[in-house]
Amino acid sequence: MKGKLIGISGYIVKARLPEAGIYDRVLVGERELTGEIIKISGEDVIIQVYEDTRGLGTGEKVESLKKPLTSFLGPGLMGNIFDGLQRPLEKIVEEEGSFFAGKAVHHFDQLKQKFTFTPLKNEGDSVYVGEALGYFSDKGFKHYVFADTAEGKVKEITEGEFLPESPVVKLEDGTDIYSYSQQPVRIPLVSGDKQILKEPIITGQRVIDFFFPLMKGGVSIIPGGFGTGKTVLEQSIAKYADVDIVLYVGCGERGNEIAEMIEEFTTIKDEREDRLLRDRTVFVVNTSNMPVAARESSIYMAVCAGEYYRRMGYHVLLLADSISRWAEALKEISSSLEEMPGEEGYPTYMSSRIASYVERAGAVKTAVEKKTGSLSMVLSVSPPGADFAEPVTQTLLQNSGVFLMLDRELAYARHYPAINWTQSYSNYREDLEDYYRQNVAEDWQNLRRECLQILKQEQELMEIRQIVGDEGMKEEDKEIIQLADKIKTEFLMQDAFSEDAYSTLQETYEKIKGILGER
Numbered sequence: 001m002k003g004k005l006i007g008i009s010g011y012i013v014k015a016r017l018p019e020a021g022i023y024d025r026v027l028v029g030e031r032e033l034t035g036e037i038i039k040i041s042g043e044d045v046i047i048q049v050y051e052d053t054r055g056l057g058t059g060e061k062v063e064s065l066k067k068p069l070t071s072f073l074g075p076g077l078m079g080n081i082f083d084g085l086q087r088p089l090e091k092i093v094e095e096e097g098s099f100f101a102g103k104a105v106h107h108f109d110q111l112k113q114k115f116t117f118t119p120l121k122n123e124g125d126s127v128y129v130g131e132a133l134g135y136f137s138d139k140g141f142k143h144y145v146f147a148d149t150a151e152g153k154v155k156e157i158t159e160g161e162f163l164p165e166s167p168v169v170k171l172e173d174g175t176d177i178y179s180y181s182q183q184p185v186r187i188p189l190v191s192g193d194k195q196i197l198k199e200p201i202i203t204g205q206r207v208i209d210f211f212f213p214l215m216k217g218g219v220s221i222i223p224g225g226f227g228t229g230k231t232v233l234e235q236s237i238a239k240y241a242d243v244d245i246v247l248y249v250g251c252g253e254r255g256n257e258i259a260e261m262i263e264e265f266t267t268i269k270d271e272r273e274d275r276l277l278r279d280r281t282v283f284v285v286n287t288s289n290m291p292v293a294a295r296e297s298s299i300y301m302a303v304c305a306g307e308y309y310r311r312m313g314y315h316v317l318l319l320a321d322s323i324s325r326w327a328e329a330l331k332e333i334s335s336s337l338e339e340m341p342g343e344e345g346y347p348t349y350m351s352s353r354i355a356s357y358v359e360r361a362g363a364v365k366t367a368v369e370k371k372t373g374s375l376s377m378v379l380s381v382s383p384p385g386a387d388f389a390e391p392v393t394q395t396l397l398q399n400s401g402v403f404l405m406l407d408r409e410l411a412y413a414r415h416y417p418a419i420n421w422t423q424s425y426s427n428y429r430e431d432l433e434d435y436y437r438q439n440v441a442e443d444w445q446n447l448r449r450e451c452l453q454i455l456k457q458e459q460e461l462m463e464i465r466q467i468v469g470d471e472g473m474k475e476e477d478k479e480i481i482q483l484a485d486k487i488k489t490e491f492l493m494q495d496a497f498s499e500d501a502y503s504t505l506q507e508t509y510e511k512i513k514g515i516l517g518e519r
């Protein structure tokens with residue numbers, strides 16, 4: 001269904017396009033730029049365009065594909081760097097010389113690789129909805145193919161190497177099942193009831209693992225002002241967290257930072273398997289110089305891939321740096337639509353949109369060997385002026401279980417990770433008590449409490465010291481100050497660029513036991 005462009009204002013354009021639906025994917029202009037319909041009024045539609053709109057002119061054609069923006073889910077994602085439209089960025093740079101492709105590039109062209117299919121069913125077998133029929137192997141991961149909508153008997157099932165367009169299974173009722181599926185990005189991929197998984201994500205960062213543990217299937221936020229170490233912390237978690245797959249969303253951050261990180265992932269070996277870290281990571285990147293509307297699509301593309309892998313029983317961690325840049329994009333788009341602004345100029349639907357996004361995290365029992373898969377989120381937030389009362393931080397606070405507050409003063413003092421130990425919290429701590437007791441040590445929680453108590457006491461004593469001076473302090477109080485100092489410098493500080501960058505739970509335990517044992 002075709003129409004034409006009647007107005008252009010940056011990446012928000014207006015078209016006369018009768019019979020189009022809200023959130024339809026559209027091709028805009030002669031270059032067929034990808035966009036999404038975000039508002040309809042009569043025969044006119046407002047489209048947010050995910051690509052560079054420079055050079056676009058009114059009167060050019062606009063076409064609705066009559067289907068929403070989808071994520072293409074199948075083997076071939078792992079180790080790749082995509083933009084918000086799931087186009088492989090490295091390939092675009094190779095072919096076009098820059099990220100800004102002059103012509104539209106569609107991801108389908110890029111996924112024409114062959115993968116080997118191993119069937120789990122035979123001809124004549126019965127299949128049920130949701131059952132795994134076989135899998136493709138890619139980078140050591142099994143990518144299962146499920147009978148999503150149909151059940152019946154297998155008429156044909158194939159084995160060996162395949163291209164995505166050929167069906168791998170044909171059912172007797174005529175249904176064809178493919179290796180890939182296209183998932184509308186704004187709709188969660190449902191795959192069973194959400195479960196509570198009482199298992200931490202071990203990050204190797206002592207301050208997190210000991211004080212404010214993350215949970216598999218949980219949501220954690222890292223708010224921090226400018227330069228407080230959000231990116232370094234997210235990257236350390238991406239490198240060391242004990243998950244199977246990492247999805248890294250670079251949302252509106254500087255291109256050079258992201259390029260450095262990808263470069264690093266390409267050289268670092270995975271601690272647990274004989275492969276590169278990159279081989280278990282999917283990058284979705286929208287840097288600060290790309291169209292802001294595409295930040296939203298990056299965020300959604302990544303969560304779709306997360307749900308896809310979770311469904312196969314993998315533990316997936318989605319890291320996004322930063323959610324504030326997505327919220328800023330929502331604000332910009334809303335203001336160019338002249339919508340009534342909500343708190344601090346953000347659209348009124350900002351909170352509900354973030355909340356329903358975050359709800360997509362969680363653990364589920366899967367159809368694959370009855371394994372539990374999880375999708376966890378670690379989201380960084382960059383509140384303007386480090387004001388944590390601002391709407392984006394507040395919305396995320398209401399929808400997450402761990403709050404890792406990055407402290408400007410600690411960062412100035414070069415205490416990294418600059419996680420403030422009095423303001424941060426983890427709601428998962430109690431749920432994880434049994435885990436630590438069984439897997440590390442009986443007294444893990446007691447040591448934690450003791451340690452936090454010493455740090456709290458030190459804070460009070462420092463205030464007294466300011467009044468009475470060092471000479472006026474009791475000997476035992478001076479010892480507490482010394483001990484707290486040791487906890488800070490030898491335990492909580494952890495240089496991400498040194499050999500100390502990763503600490504196992506056992507090492508963390510022994511280190512703190514050693515320090516507290518000196519009393």
Ligand SMILES: Nc1ncnc2c1ncn2[C@@H]1O[C@H](COP(=O)(O)OP(=O)(O)OP(=O)(O)O)[C@@H](O)[C@H]1O
Binds near residue numbers: 224226228229382418
């Ligand atoms: N864990 C760490 N170990 C050693 N150095 C660190 C650590 N965390 C942060 N730094 C130092 O702080 C600098 C700033 O960190 P980073 O770029 O992560 O901040 P940011 O909060 O992401 O900044 P921005 O607000 O600009 O995005 C780093 O370049 C590094 O020198």
